[in-house]
Amino acid sequence: MENLILDGKLVAQSVKDSLVERVSKLKQNGVTPCLATILVGDDPSSETYVKMKGNACEKVGIQSMRIHLPKETKTEELLETIQKLNDDEGVHGILLQHPVPSHIDERKAFEAIDIRKDVDGVTSIGYGQTAFGFGQYPSCTPAAIMKILDYYQIPIEGKHAVVIGRSPILGKPVSALLLNENATVTTCHSRTTNLAEMVKLADIVVAAVGKPNFIQGDWIKKGAVVLDAGYNKGNIGDVDYEACRINASAITPVPGGVGPVTISMLLKHTVDAAEETLV
Incomplete structure (x- = not known):
C-alpha cells in the first residue's frame, strides 16, 4: 500500500x-x-457550494429545493423558514449553508433543524448521537473520512489516530467516529504544545485545521495514513501534500480527496432520511 493515493472521486x-x-x-x-x-446572503463561495450540491442531487434523482434569502434576513425569519421545512413532509433533508451573515445566530438556526432532517449533522442532538455511536446522520465530512477508510479497507481498530482540529462539525465528530471504531484518538488544536511530536505518533492523521500546507512532511511517521479535510483558497489543503506523501502509505489529494465524498454522504443521508418515512 506504499504511497496509495486515496481517490475521493x-x-x-x-x-x-x-x-x-x-x-x-x-x-x-x-x-x-x-x-x-x-x-x-450573496457569498460567492457559498453560492457555488449550494449549486454543486443541487447538481449532485439531480444526477442521482434527488429533488433539490433551493431557498435563497437576502443577507438582511433576521434570525427569527430564518427560524420561520426552517420550521416550514420541518413541517413539509415532502422535504427529507435540510442544509443551512455555512457561514450565515454575522448578525444571525447560526447555532440557534442549526438547532432549529428537525433531527430527522439534520442530514448535515449540525445539531447538538445529532452530534451527541454520533458520539454515543447511534447517530444516523453524522456530519458529512467526518462521514466522508470514515467512508474513505472503509472503501480502501484501511484498518482503524487499535490504531493511533491524531486529529488536528476540534470544530463541532469536523474535528470533534471525526474524533468520536474513530473512537467508536476502536482507534486510540488524540485530538489536537491551536493550544496543543509539541504538535509536531504528537503527529509523529499517529498511524492515521486527520488534518482539519483550516490552514494551507500546515502539516509538514517530517511530522508524518513512515507508513501513516493521511486524510486532508482542509480546503483553502487556491484548492490547497491543510497538508503539504508533496512533502507528506513521501512517508505516508496512503494520502488524500486536494482537490479530489475528501471533498467529493463529503457531497456524496450528504446525498446518502438524504436518501436514508427519505427511506425512514416509509418505515
Whole structure:
C-alpha cells in the first residue's frame, strides 16, 4: 500500500452509484427524496457550494429545493423558514449553508433543524448521537473520512489516530467516529504544545485545521495514513501534500480527496432520511 493515493472521486462515485437504485425504489413507493438548501446572503463561495450540491442531487434523482434569502434576513425569519421545512413532509433533508451573515445566530438556526432532517449533522442532538455511536446522520465530512477508510479497507481498530482540529462539525465528530471504531484518538488544536511530536505518533492523521500546507512532511511517521479535510483558497489543503506523501502509505489529494465524498454522504443521508418515512 506504499504511497496509495486515496481517490475521493472514485469513492464518491461508488456511493452515488449505490443510491440510484434506492432512489428508484423510493419513487416507485411514491416518495421522491428532497434536500432543501438554505443560502442566506450573496457569498460567492457559498453560492457555488449550494449549486454543486443541487447538481449532485439531480444526477442521482434527488429533488433539490433551493431557498435563497437576502443577507438582511433576521434570525427569527430564518427560524420561520426552517420550521416550514420541518413541517413539509415532502422535504427529507435540510442544509443551512455555512457561514450565515454575522448578525444571525447560526447555532440557534442549526438547532432549529428537525433531527430527522439534520442530514448535515449540525445539531447538538445529532452530534451527541454520533458520539454515543447511534447517530444516523453524522456530519458529512467526518462521514466522508470514515467512508474513505472503509472503501480502501484501511484498518482503524487499535490504531493511533491524531486529529488536528476540534470544530463541532469536523474535528470533534471525526474524533468520536474513530473512537467508536476502536482507534486510540488524540485530538489536537491551536493550544496543543509539541504538535509536531504528537503527529509523529499517529498511524492515521486527520488534518482539519483550516490552514494551507500546515502539516509538514517530517511530522508524518513512515507508513501513516493521511486524510486532508482542509480546503483553502487556491484548492490547497491543510497538508503539504508533496512533502507528506513521501512517508505516508496512503494520502488524500486536494482537490479530489475528501471533498467529493463529503457531497456524496450528504446525498446518502438524504436518501436514508427519505427511506425512514416509509418505515
